[in-house]
Amino acid sequence: MMHNLTVWRGCGRISVVLTPRQTEPSSPLLLPYSVCNKSILPWSPRSSQIRALIPRLLQMVYYLLSIAADLDNLTDLQPRGGCDDPTYPYYFKVKCEGCGETSLKESCVMISEQVPLPTGKGVAHLVQKCKLCGREGNVQMITGHGQPLTLQQSQREEYCKLMIFDSRGFEPTDFSFADGWKAQSIAGTSFDVDLSTGEFAEYDDKGKHPVGIVNVRAKFSIVRRKDRQGRKDSFI
Numbered sequence: 001m002m003h004n005l006t007v008w009r010g011c012g013r014i015s016v017v018l019t020p021r022q023t024e025p026s027s028p029l030l031l032p033y034s035v036c037n038k039s040i041l042p043w044s045p046r047s048s049q050i051r052a053l054i055p056r057l058l059q060m061v062y063y064l065l066s067i068a069a070d071l072d073n074l075t076d077l078q079p080r081g082g083c084d085d086p087t088y089p090y091y092f093k094v095k096c097e098g099c100g101e102t103s104l105k106e107s108c109v110m111i112s113e114q115v116p117l118p119t120g121k122g123v124a125h126l127v128q129k130c131k132l133c134g135r136e137g138n139v140q141m142i143t144g145h146g147q148p149l150t151l152q153q154s155q156r157e158e159y160c161k162l163m164i165f166d167s168r169g170f171e172p173t174d175f176s177f178a179d180g181w182k183a184q185s186i187a188g189t190s191f192d193v194d195l196s197t198g199e200f201a202e203y204d205d206k207g208k209h210p211v212g213i214v215n216v217r218a219k220f221s222i223v224r225r226k227d228r229q230g231r232k233d234s235f236i
């Protein structure tokens, strides 16, 4: 019997449903992949064929968190322990891929804290259930891709990469800056920076000038893992 393989995108992920033709879709089988457009293909339901098809249709997606800010006489803004600071708390909301509901409360993740997955296989930095529909999702952080925000980038109003999230079942959104940052003045003085109010102002005695940070911004964008065959992962 011919079947329809229905693939659609929601919040950076896709659902796949295999049904006999001319019937309503059953519960979707969730897969950690994304496609650009909805596609419905006639397909016979043999799992080996489906497995062969999906990589061609779909590409796994990740969420890149980038930040920007207006730096005054400061450079190299980054978490206090560096871009992969194990204890920097990342606060953000999550949008459910099942029902589209955005959580009211922010979630918090940090590199050093992991919890077991409900399946018992492996760990994640966040496991959470949607309050509205009950769907469970999880988030893994992928380190090694962040860079400090420099004064030059700030002057060009550019964003710099901070962290990559492998988020399943949820789309991360509404990042909030917390305490736990550092930056260096152009005279070389190090400052501990608290961005929980979105601003920072101090005076650099060594350089004899004020230093400050205003207009902090953050965004999540969808990136894909570039296949580099065994070498260090890169994301585009």
Ligand SMILES: [Zn+2]
Pocket (backbone or CB within 6 Å): 096, 097, 098, 099, 100, 101, 130, 131, 132, 133, 134, 135
């Ligand atoms: Zn939901």
